[in-house]
Amino acid sequence: MPHYPYQHILLNKRGDTLFASAANSVFVFSISGTEATLISKWTDQIDPYYGIRKHHKDLMEKYEREQRELDEAGNNEKKQKAPKMPIPGPGAPPTFTYIRGMHLTRDDTHLIILTDNDKAAVVFKVNPLETGSPSSVLRLVKRQPFPKRPSAVTTSLDDKNILVADKFGDVYSVGLLDTEIQDEEKMQPLLGHVSMLTCIDSSVDENGKECVLTSDRDEHIRVSYYPKSYVIKKWLFGHKEFVSKFVLPSWSKGKVLVSGGGDNFICSWLWQAKEGGELVSQVSVDELVKNYLGDKHLVPEKFQNENHDFKEYCVSDIIPVDSCHKLAFIFERVNALFLFDLKDDGTLSYDKTVDTDADIISGTVSGDILILSVESEERPIVAYKIEKKGDTYDIRQIAGAFQAVSENRVEVQSDDSKQNVPLFTVGGLRKRREH
Structure with a gap:
């Protein structure tokens, strides 16, 4: 059977540990030079029908409460049948159990993963390998469910709180180390947008006040104070x-x-500009990306032009490369990485393109090592060395690096592609207009 590519990969700051998720599993590898060793693996055992069962449980509790009230009133004529457990039929949408996102705290001591099925943030303490056996590298702290499906996660600047953004546009805050599980139905959001949130981070403004920054499915980027994020x-x-x-x-x-x-x-x-967020650069990428577009980028037929050749693309990730002050842009379903120089004054300029043999899914960097996850059965992981040459930097592929990462993956369970975990989902954020 074929294997899932890695949907998310993440290096710690020291570059000696790589976290990689495929389907519903998280793999932890120790990194030394160009060698990788599997040291831990966690597989999510959540019931694939958790959401359906939870909904049925809520309906049953409501039903039993109403029946007790009817019994007490002596009104047996209005009694109804108990709700049945809905079982998805052959034509029902597939139910996925997979990792939606991964995030390391700022001090690299905790790993936070976002799950799809039970709408939760799962927090692990990351223990050094030398402190015990491989099974103790990831120690579960808690599994905190949320009212709606999480779409992005970060932490407050002091790492004391997890900030989770969801698909309904709300942001929630829970204590990182607080092992008590909050009732998701009683949780109150810190802030809200009117559309799905896509990214979240924390920083300080020009006056040193902590802010939470959020972006959404519309064209908005919002800067709010923290923790009073209604401001x-x-x-x-x-x-x-x-x-x-x-x-x-x-x-x-x-x-x-x-x-x-x-x-x-x-x-x-x-x-941070006091007169509002000053837009420094707005750089067109059409000429860079268009030669890498194919039939998979064609828009649906009902939105096509007369020539039936209209294609769309989108940014799926941006990777800051601290060692050379460059940004690596990943475009969804594109087999190339695009590097831009970023100056301290915000000026953004194109540097170079690095072609890959397959479409890039995810990427991560630490120091002078860049690792990409690509849609390939034979070589799902590609690594690069960033080398300074005079006033420029060279991006050189490392042949055969981190072989253990490629060898430890999750087998695809179905030949039906519709039943498999989705790899490319960012393009689905686009809102299309009928007219």
Whole structure:
């Protein structure tokens, strides 16, 4: 059977540990030079029909409560049959159990994963391998469900709280180390957008006040104070389509924000500017990306042009490369990585393109090592060395690196592609207009 590619990969800051998720499993590898060793694996055992069973349980509790009230009133004529457990039929949408996202706390001591089926954030303490057996590398702290499905996660600047953004546009805060599970039905959001949230991060403004930054399925980037996040500091306007990703590169001391999404351009901002978020650069990427587009980028027939050749693309991730002050842009279902230089003043300029043998799914970097997950059965992991040459940097592929990462994966359980965990979902954020 074929194997799932890695949907998410994540290096810690020291570059000696790689976290990789495939389907409903998280693999932990120790990294030394160009060698990788599997040291731990966690597989989510949640019931695939957890959501259906929970909904049925809620209906049963309501039914039993209403029946007791009817019994007490002596009104047996209005009694109804108990609700049945809904069993998905052959034509029902597939039920997935997979990892929607991964995030390391700022001090690299905890791993937070987002699950799809039970709408939860699962928190693990990351223990050094030398402290015990491989099975103790990831120690479960808690599994916190949320009212709606999480779509992005970060932590407060002190790492004391997890900030979870969801598909309904709300942000919730829970204690990182608080082992008590909150009732998701009683949780109150910190802030809300009117559409699905796509990215979240924390920083400080020009006055040193902590802020939470959020982007959504519309064209909005919002800056709110934290923890009183109902107070909006400003909006960053400049995108026309959804914003899928933004980053705050460390070398700009948090002053510069770079964003991308469904537009044919990417943006950089001096978001702390007192007069509002100053848009510094709006760089077109059409000429760079168009030669890599194929039939998989064609829009649905009902939205096509007369020539039936209209294609769309979007940014799926942005990777800050601290060692050379560059940003690596991943475009969904594109077999190339696009590097841009970012100056401290927010100026963004194209540097080079790195072709890959397969479409890039995810990427991560630490120091001078860049690792990509690609849609390939034979070589699902590709690694690069970033080398300084005079005033420039060279990106050199490392042949045969991290072989153990490629060898330890999850087998695909179905030949039906519709039943398999989705790899490329960012393009689905695009809102299409009928007229």
